[in-house]
Amino acid sequence: MSWLTEYVRPKIRTLFARSSVPDNLWHQCPACQQMIFHRDLATNRKVCPHCGHHMRATTTERLDWTFDENAYTRIELPKTVADPLRFRDTKRYADRLKEAREKTHTDDAITVAHGMIGGLKSVVAVMDFNFIGGTMGAAVGDAIIAAARLAVLQQVPLIVFTASGGARMQEGAISLMQMPRTVIATRLVKDAGLPFIVVLTDPTTGGVTASFAMLGDIQIAEPGALICFAGPRVIEQTVREKLPEGFQRAEYLLEHGIIDMVVKRTEMQATLARIIGLLTQKDHQAAA
Structure with missing residues (x-):
């Protein structure tokens, strides 16, 4: 073989080869x-x-975007029985939990943290749709209660970012019991005279919508978020009628008075800081 074949051609190929x-x-x-x-x-x-x-965003992204300078402290949440009914459909519930934990690097479909938003202390709970569709089981119920108690203990607002497909069917009636439990948690915050703010993200449906998600003192939604109990396809099949354009989306709900405002994600932190300041201004003045 000539030097052109052995030396020059490989060099040319290396020089012009596509980098990975x-x-x-x-x-x-x-x-x-x-x-x-x-x-x-x-x-x-x-x-x-x-x-x-x-x-859709991850839990860590939500927390980083919400707290000042990405600084916050996650709290340890109560441990629940992993598979109380030993449920199995196409696969074991225990296996679904293991896969979801490996995928999201969280213990369940919610994370609670506290820190500063616009210089004001707040407790924030974030639901993760990537964890079995953000479904609400015993762990989510316990987390909402823990977040409410922390907010009352620190005398600060509670903010919840919702993203859920509803109750977690693998926990049966246990998951349904989280609806009244989370409602009671919101009462703890309100009875203490503290703001309870809900940020509805895509999608917020089922038992979460039917419980704590619609009980905020201020209801905020991200643009285009699906917010409902039953989805549009189910409703269309039930009533046998074509639904209005954008039905159950954030903008439609704002127009019909179901929520208070639709806020772009890039403006969410500033909006939350402004709302917290307005709702707690009297307390700050009294303390001064």
Whole structure:
């Protein structure tokens, strides 16, 4: 073989060969199908710069976006019986829990933390739809109660970011009992004269909507969020009628007085800080 084949050709191939490119540098918007560079998406807090679609976020992202300077302290939540009914459908419930924990790096579908928002102390609970659809079982009920008690103990507002498919069927009646338990938790906060603020994100449905999610002193929603008890497809099949455009979306609910405001994710922290300041201003003046 000549020196051209043995030396020159490999050098040319190496020089002009394509470098390996990671497959996670670009993300496609599920609404407008436009491609978005990952850094631009992260800077814009997972909001499509082309159409404004709000993509689903992780628990850590929510907390980082909400608290001042990404500084907060997560609290240890009560431990519950992992599989009280030893439930099995296409796979064991215990296996579903294990897979969800490995995927999300959280113990269950909710995380509670406390810190400063706009310089004001707050307790924040965040639900994660990536954990078995954000469904509410005993662990979520216990977490909401723990968050409410912490807010009362610290005399600060409680903010809950909801994202859920409803009650967790693998826990049967136990999951349904979390509805009255979480309602009682909201009463603890309100009876203490503290603000209870709910931020409804996509999607918030089922037993979560039918319990604590609709009991906030202030009801905020992200643009385009689906907020309902039963989904539009189920309702259409039940009433056999075509639903209005945007039915059960945040903007439709705002127009019909169900929620108080629709706030873009990039403006959420500033909005929460302003609301907390307004609702607690009297207490600060009295303390002064």
